[in-house]
Amino acid sequence: MTDERSEIQENIIAKDASPVRAIGAISGTSVDGIDAVLVELTGTEVDLQVKVLAAKTYPYPEDLRSRILDVCSGGEISMAALAELDEAIAKAFANAAIDLQKNHPPACIIGSHGQTVFHRPPRDGELGYSLQLGRGATLAALTGIPTVSNFRAADIEVGGQGAPLVSKLDLCLFGRHDRDRCVQNLGGIGNVTYLPAGCLQQFDRVRGWDTGPGNVLLDLAVSDLTDGAQTFDRDGAWAASGHPDFTLVERWLQDDFFRQPPPKSTGREHFGREFLHRCRLEAEALNDADWLATLTELTVSAIVDNYSRFLPRLPDDLFLCGGGSRNRYLKQRLQARLENVTVKTTDDAGVNADYKEAIAFAVLAYWRGLNLPGNLPSVTGASRAVVLGERSLVALPEIP
Structure with missing residues (x-):
């Protein structure tokens, strides 16, 4: 055969x-x-x-x-x-x-x-x-x-x-000779591929790892708040109506995973319902919108903190993909925190962000x-x- x-x-x-x-x-x-x-x-x-x-x-x-x-x-x-x-x-x-x-x-x-x-x-x-x-x-x-x-x-x-296993594809589709780029997936768990200029000739210069929660905590929280009637915050509109508690975010970022150097990976076993429950106990004074805004900020801060700690320098371009790339509020917060980085979706490079x-x-x-x-x-x-x-x-x- x-x-x-x-x-x-x-x-x-x-x-x-x-x-x-x-x-x-x-x-x-x-x-x-x-x-x-x-x-x-x-x-x-x-x-x-x-x-x-x-x-x-x-x-x-x-x-x-x-x-x-x-x-x-x-x-x-x-x-x-x-x-x-x-x-x-x-x-x-x-x-x-x-x-x-x-x-x-x-x-x-x-x-x-x-x-x-x-x-x-x-x-x-x-x-x-x-x-x-x-x-x-x-x-x-x-x-x-x-x-x-x-x-x-x-x-x-x-x-x-x-x-992550998507990094070689990211290299082949997004690598450039003259620009440093990151491709950030925002599924349930977030992961990044770092593509330094010239990586098309030197594959071993590419880096990548899981950055922590993407949508998983947000989706669980929305489902809980609506008794399962909603499974995600469309466009991040609910979170956008609230105000994040930055003190709580900084406290949650003390989790060992965020400080662990790459290579690293994670999943719901670490960032799942138990982690969410611990966070909620510390955030019980927050209203629903502020709670979602704070969880969104955790995803954003985890990405920014990982880039600051483990990249040799911030990229010229950041391409988002996965379901979280459709979260306008999350994207806006990333752009605000990475003001000198051009934040786009992979759609802008001709690769459907939902299906990469x-x-x-x-x-x-x-x-x-x-x-x-x-x-x-x-x-x-x-x-x-x-x-x-x-x-x-x-x-x-x-x-x-």
């Missing part, structure tokens, strides 16, 4: 190389649903070209989302229930991939990050551990398309954090097919660059 690697390599090597169609899919720490893209890819690394053919977010059914959030919050679950949840997530990803291809030529490969339900960074000389549900083998079987999944494992096995993470996993699957490394050791702390992802191939029927 011809696997997807040889098919992709043949397309790239061919003189009249045709684009490779790939699907990328991810559900982030906000657990809002599945972001999926269908893209055409040409080139390899710094000459990579990405054309988006289709992009859509597929919300989880409420029952499934509730089950995922319960596991992410540390709820006990039997092995049978975990297997059922794993399969349900895989089916949701498969349905998204099938729907996305309607009215388009089919993809030849899927890159699925799945749904992270647990992430433990390496510590005390022990390897990290990260669990993403949504079995690649099930996804391949249901769609009939070779699937690459479990991207974090290979990086973790060589001592890396297993995150999904694009990354389409590209990582593509690189897996080309046998190209997908991690940057200077970002994750891995001992070497490695090919990422496990392949699940579709079995062909036997010929009588």
Whole structure:
């Protein structure tokens, strides 16, 4: 059977190389649903070209989302229930991939990050551990398309954090010869890629790490305040009507994670409901708008503090992506705190800010097919660059 690697390599090597169609899919720490893209890819690394053919977010059914959030919050679950949840997530990803291809030529490969339900960074000389549900083998079987999944494992096995994994894509799409840039994702957890001028020739100069909470605390707070009727603060309008308590923000920034030097990664295990509860006890005198404004300021301050501590200098440009890039108040606060930095979204550079993470996993699957490394050791702390992802191939029927 011809696997997807040889098919992709043949397309790239061919003189009249045709684009490779790939699907990328991810559900982030906000657990809002599945972001999926269908893209055409040409080139390899710094000459990579990405054309988006289709992009859509597929919300989880409420029952499934509730089950995922319960596991992410540390709820006990039997092995049978975990297997059922794993399969349900895989089916949701498969349905998204099938729907996305309607009215388009089919993809030849899927890159699925799945749904992270647990992430433990390496510590005390022990390897990290990260669990993403949504079995690649099930996804391949249901769609009939070779699937690459479990991207974090290979990086973790060589001592890396297993995150962030988007930094090599950021390098290829946003790196420049003459400008220092940062790409800041604002999903449930925030992460940054620092791209110094000239990094296209020197990949090891790129840096990246998780900066702390992105939207996760804000979304939990909004859900609590509205008894679940709202899951996020649209445009940051509610928070914008309040006033942040800067004293509380400075106190929360004493958390060890913010002072920990990169490489570093985190998740809901650290910045989740327990952390929010501790913050709320200290902020009980605040009204609802001030409470949300203060949580927004924590996200902003975590980013600014990380840049000040761990970057050699502030960037010329800051590109935002992820759901938080649509939060106007958060963006305004970042621009106010980084007054000499041009704050934009990746839309301004031609990359859809809502789907950049999904694009990354389409590209990582593509690189897996080309046998190209997908991690940057200077970002994750891995001992070497490695090919990422496990392949699940579709079995062909036997010929009588």
